[in-house]
Amino acid sequence: MSNPFEDAFRRFSDNMPEPLRHLQADMEKNLRDGMEGMLHRMNLVTREEFDIQSAVLQRTRTKLDVLAQQVAELERICARTQPQSGETHTAADELPDPEARS
Numbered sequence: 124m125s126n127p128f129e130d131a132f133r134r135f136s137d138n139m140p141e142p143l144r145h146l147q148a149d150m151e152k153n154l155r156d157g158m159e160g161m162l163h164r165m166n167l168v169t170r171e172e173f174d175i176q177s178a179v180l181q182r183t184r185t186k187l188d189v190l191a192q193q194v195a196e197l198e199r200i201c202a203r204t205q206p207q208s209g210e211t212h213t214a215a216d217e218l219p220d221p222e223a224r225s
Contacts, residue, residue, distance in 0.1 A: 136147065168176075 136144065139147065
């Protein structure tokens, strides 16, 4: 089904004198070129690229949430295993001494 505005515009264009039709074609070309140049300078992305980057961002957020939960769990474990006295205790204290292997 055709658009009534397009039909009216087409009839109007068809009834224009030939020199005005050339002028109209030139104006349309110049307008199209100008708009394409402006859009190109705006660094727009395609919908496909946007969707791909959205999916990457969603996977990254999911991984970040998992890592945040793991860090919170490790912090709870460390808080439970820290000595109750005034001693300081760090996670590095739990690592094996590399010099002890020799």
